[in-house]
Amino acid sequence: MGLEVVVEGLTKSFGRQTIWRDVSLTLPAGEVSVMLGPSGTGKTVFLKSLIGLLKPERGRVLIDGVDMVNDPDRKVYETRKRFGLMFQDGALFGSMNLFDNIAFPLREHTRKKESEIRRIVLERMEMVGLAGQERKLPGQISGGMRKRAGLARALVLDPQIILCDEPDSGLDPVRTAYLSQLLIDLNARIDATMLIVTHNIEIACTVPDNIGMLFRRDLVTFGPREVLLTSDEPVVAQFLRGNRHGPIGMSEEKDATALAAEARLSLPAARVPEIVPQLEPSPGMPDRGAVNRRRERVLSMLAQLPPAAQEAILNSLLPPARDGRR
């Protein structure tokens, strides 16, 4: 099963620019979480801090007893091997074919025989729908295929935690829907803890068990998906609706004058997305182990959640009616 990731009081700056401060959250073991946030709010910096590639000034990131911020490099390096990382562009080597790209971490970090490497690489390529494409170069395949190749490479060392940085960037809506299903199927198959950074509302509404959001140097919220999806926080509502009106501006924050002018206008209400059911694994896939664990966890915290989130959670636990509605 995946590992729990506990983040406590994390603060990161570059020089005088504070990226975010005092961020605390727990990625529950084996569950899928999404981190939302407008461009430039430090989502990628957050991912890099989890794996110890960037060092926040304050706070801890605890994974199986190792603190990725403060422990010696040797321990951090060992724990990093338990992560699988999927970067925005797949981060493939352009001169290597897909097989060699995906085999790279195995050849670099293990002493496995070539026959074993071949078995693992072909299995992971099959998992992400790339069977038969081993000899293609990254330049000869589509962006979506490159992303799936990046995902296959992230899987070869059997990671217990998978971090995906904007897996949907550059994909059309149909390919994004396939990718969402692939991420859920993957979670069902390997039960890894997953954190996906994205701007994509479709992914946020259908894939994760938990959702968080970074804005203006703070973690606005992190918790069961129903909390953010029913939130009436202006920044959350604006982000979910993809609306110009609200605290998020072109350069991340609007100044007080612009906000006051907006408040004086009476603006048409934008469409509020409904809570849609979370994706389930494809037919033939195992059930997700995370579902039962999450149900117990969320029910134990129910009384502390806002009323709208409580209602949405209880509705989601009801058996579907004959017409498929809850």
Ligand SMILES: Nc1ncnc2c1ncn2[C@@H]1O[C@H](COP(=O)(O)OP(=O)(O)OP(=O)(O)O)[C@@H](O)[C@H]1O
């Ligand atoms: N190594 C670095 N040195 C200095 N500043 C950095 C460094 N890495 C990131 N930053 C700054 O940190 C801020 C957050 O960047 P980050 O890439 O994490 O944002 P993001 O939320 O992932 O954005 P996007 O959604 O556009 O990818 C930006 O202002 C960026 O310029």
